[in-house]
Amino acid sequence: MFTVERTGENRLDISMSGKLDSDDMKRALDELAEKADGIEDGQMLFDVIEYQLPSLAAIAVEFSRLPSMLHFIRQFRKAAVLTDKAWIGKISELEGALIPGLHIKAFGHDQKQEAEIWLASDSA
DSSP, rough: OEEEEETTTTEEEEEEOOOOOOOHHHHHHHHHHHHHHTOOOOOEEEEEEEEEEOOOOHHHHHOOOHHHHHHHHHHHEEEEEEEEEEHHHHHHHHHHHHTOOOOEEEEEEHHHHHHHHHHSOOOO
């Protein structure tokens, strides 16, 4: 399952659970692009509920849309990741270190309030 909700002028809340196949990935990327339309200097809150690696076909779909995904990423400056898996948090923060202009910080599910405060702050 992958859901995207635009919760403010420059904010997306994204919930992920389970395994994505190629059709799920197409829908997810389309929904991300649609809901992010017009966002600048945005924020994302990812809630990773039960993560499973996507299928190889889903990864192929994601790579095929790399140029549009790079444009999408440039619309955002901060992303908070809610997860109870330490490895997901570490990989998320590493990804943020590799993407210029995007700061990613991981939080436990019990730290949603702290994640909200961090997203709303001016600090990275």
